[in-house]
Amino acid sequence: DAGVIQSPRHEVTEMGQEVTLRCKPISGHNSLFWYRQTMMRGLELLIYFNNNVPIDDSGMPEDRFSAKMPNASFSTLKIQPSEPRDSAVYFCASSVDTTTDTQYFGPGTRLTVL
Amino acid sequence: AQSVTQPDIHITVSEGASLELRCNYSYGATPYLFWYVQSPGQGLQLLLKYFSGDTLVQGIKGFEAEFKRSQSSFNLRKPSVHWSDAAEYFCAVGAYNNNDMRFGAGTRLTVKP
Numbered sequence: 583d584a585g586v587i588q589s590p591r592h593e594v595t596e597m598g599q600e601v602t603l604r605c606k607p608i609s610g611h612n613s614l615f616w617y618r619q620t621m622m623r624g625l626e627l628l629i630y631f632n633n634n635v636p637i638d639d640s641g642m643p644e645d646r647f648s649a650k651m652p653n654a655s656f657s658t659l660k661i662q663p664s665e666p667r668d669s670a671v672y673f674c675a676s677s678v679d680t681t682t683d684t685q686y687f688g689p690g691t692r693l694t695v696l
Numbered sequence: 697a698q699s700v701t702q703p704d705i706h707i708t709v710s711e712g713a714s715l716e717l718r719c720n721y722s723y724g725a726t727p728y729l730f731w732y733v734q735s736p737g738q739g740l741q742l743l744l745k746y747f748s749g750d751t752l753v754q755g756i757k758g759f760e761a762e763f764k765r766s767q768s769s770f771n772l773r774k775p776s777v778h779w780s781d782a783a784e785y786f787c788a789v790g791a792y793n794n795n796d797m798r799f800g801a802g803t804r805l806t807v808k809p
Contacts (some may be wrong), residue, residue: 601772625740625786625799638796668725681772682728682747682790682797687739 584608586647586688588674594694597643599664603691606655607676616649616659617673629659632680664695698723698789699739702800709777710808717772717803719761719787728790730797731761737781743785746770758783782807 587606595601607614615630629639639649646665651657657671661668671692675685699722707714721727728747729763733739741750744755751763784804790797 624801627798630796636797659715675739682792684730684742684745685740685797687741688739689739 588688598663603659607673612678615675620670708806715774721789723733727795732786
């Protein structure tokens, strides 16, 4: 079983550039989550989807961040324009059910904004 | 909304010694509780979870945790730590019928030879 797939694994970009992070959840899973992990703030939930519909985006830091899930097998997290303070590891996770359940995490994307 | 506190940022134990990592939660109803482990450069992996029933739950890699409602705690234990257990451990709390899960700040475990 493939697990949650994230790409790229590492991204280095310059301030002001657009960044797109990608996630493929486990097949058959109905919920998808985006998290950000930093030393200062720990693991933060940014947004989650149930059945491809965004349910709670209150964790999205500001309008520069947007997330989409056009179908059950793909999601993107976009930052436009990027800033150095966006540097972090971004995790995608998925779970089978739309209620509280085990989340399966991808390996993460380490983003560095110069 | 629910929240989690992990009082210990960093713990060091000797290999073979017992381990207890503390977790306290805040939630008005019956919580759903989880422990995850994160090895360096990796995503989080579930160790165990509590939804209902027996308050002592067994997980993978020889870990167990006990839910104590009176203390709002869900401490993680292992009787004998192995060097490969060195990692960061996260406690998390979820609400019934709500996929919004909150993670603690994590406890970094170092294992001395």
